[in-house]
Amino acid sequence: MAAFLEHALPDVLGADRDWFAGRHTLVVGAGHSAANTLLSLAELAAAELDTEVTWAIRSASPARTYGGGDADALPARGALGSRLREHVDAGRIRLLTGFSVHALTPADGRVAVVVRHADGGEESVVVDRIVAATGFRPDHSIAAELRLDLDPVLGATRALAPLIDPNEHSCGTVPPHGVGDLAHPEAGYYAVGMKSYGCAPTFLMATGYEQVRSVVAALAGDWDTARDVQLDLPETGVCNSNPADSTGTDSCCGPVSAETAGKSLATRCCGS
Ligand SMILES: Cc1cc2nc3c(=O)[nH]c(=O)nc-3n(C[C@H](O)[C@H](O)[C@H](O)COP(=O)(O)OP(=O)(O)OC[C@H]3O[C@@H](n4cnc5c(N)ncnc54)[C@H](O)[C@@H]3O)c2cc1C
Structure with a gap:
């Protein structure tokens, strides 16, 4: 096929x-x-x-x-x-x-x-x-020997996952985040950009720019600047769920129906 x-x-x-x-x-x-x-x-x-x-x-x-x-x-x-x-x-x-x-x-x-x-x-x-065009997931195999702490469903860091969960957030409601939420147990290792979001489809370049600014400041030893994360994202757009869609299927970012509540995120959002 x-x-x-x-x-x-x-x-x-x-x-x-x-x-x-x-x-x-x-x-x-x-x-x-x-x-x-x-x-x-x-x-x-x-x-x-x-x-x-x-x-x-x-x-x-x-x-x-x-x-x-x-x-x-x-x-x-x-x-x-x-x-x-x-x-x-x-x-x-x-x-x-x-x-x-x-x-x-x-x-x-x-x-x-x-x-x-x-x-x-x-x-x-x-x-x-x-x-x-049914979803994607990052390949972390290149870092398989490093100590990563990844959310088992999203494939983002465990700290970042609830901040970007596409069933809770649209592209525009992701809170500011930087070095703190991108850190792994492996000292000095950070994945930034689209890959940092795992299979969440809500990434915007503005988010990535702020991630990189924060991580680079940390690597340079300027922790005050690194921790001072700021993000002002545009609201609305395709990531918002459709309240009229009472089936709840494909409800990536909105309220989850009783029917889908028991399914994994991958089934509802990121899987194929
Ligand atoms: C259809 C579509 C429309 C979008 N529109 C927007 C938009 O309008 N605004 C917006 O802000 N965002 C948009 N996005 C999200 C957008 O993808 C990201 O904002 C942006 O491209 C992410 O940049 P990035 O550098 O993090 O990742 P990517 O653009 O995915 O770049 C990663 C690069 O790394 C390379 N790579 C991977 N592994 C390796 C390796 N081992 N060695 C060497 N190279 C490697 C890949 O080939 C790729 O070129 C859109 C996404 C899609 C799919």
Whole structure:
């Protein structure tokens, strides 16, 4: 099945153009990576005949991906969701909700993506390509011999994990943090940037800049500056949950429903 599958953020309009042109692609996932890929595929479909685009999400509503639109404090992020909504509303992208992939099976040179419903019934969508934009997790193996203290679910430091838990925080509600929350038992070792967040999808570059400033000050021995962490993040955006989505599935950052309360974070947010 690997021949049909691409991971997040392929170069749809560049190096990978021929792989997608004139094909039917299914994009799975509800985050920024899926949104960017879908917008590129819609652009490709406008230029290349017979290119079809289908978007599958687990939740009952795409509202979280559409985000805050004009109200988003990050205009480019708001525009991302608004442009995606336009394509869906115009029928250029077909949206499938409540979609959880159960199996992939060959289908005459194409691939059938099988969904199994709670009542045991199955349905399938036959496509040429699949883009799996279903989450990520950092590779800490390079530091396997060091004494790390990682949250077992998020893969961030144990101190940082509750501050960035995507079921509690959106991108904009993460509290300031620096060297203290990034430290491991291994003296002098810090992971900063996207990797520091483990599989939490709420990282912003502004967060990383403050992490690096704090850690570098500590490494230089200026602990007062290192501990004086400050962060002023923009509110709203795709990380906010959708209250209308009563299923609670894909509720990365918002209240957790009774149905999902017992599931692991990885299932609800970061896993595939
Ligand atoms: C679709 C999408 C849109 C986003 N939009 C925004 C946005 O608008 N604003 C924002 O603030 N954030 C945004 N983000 C989050 C964004 O990814 C981060 O803010 C930023 O890229 C993180 O930078 P980083 O340097 O920490 O990590 P990365 O950008 O992931 O860089 C890590 C680099 O390290 C390299 N690397 C990994 N392991 C090794 C190794 N062993 N040896 C050598 N190199 C290695 C990788 O190849 C990679 O180039 C977005 C993320 C996604 C997925």
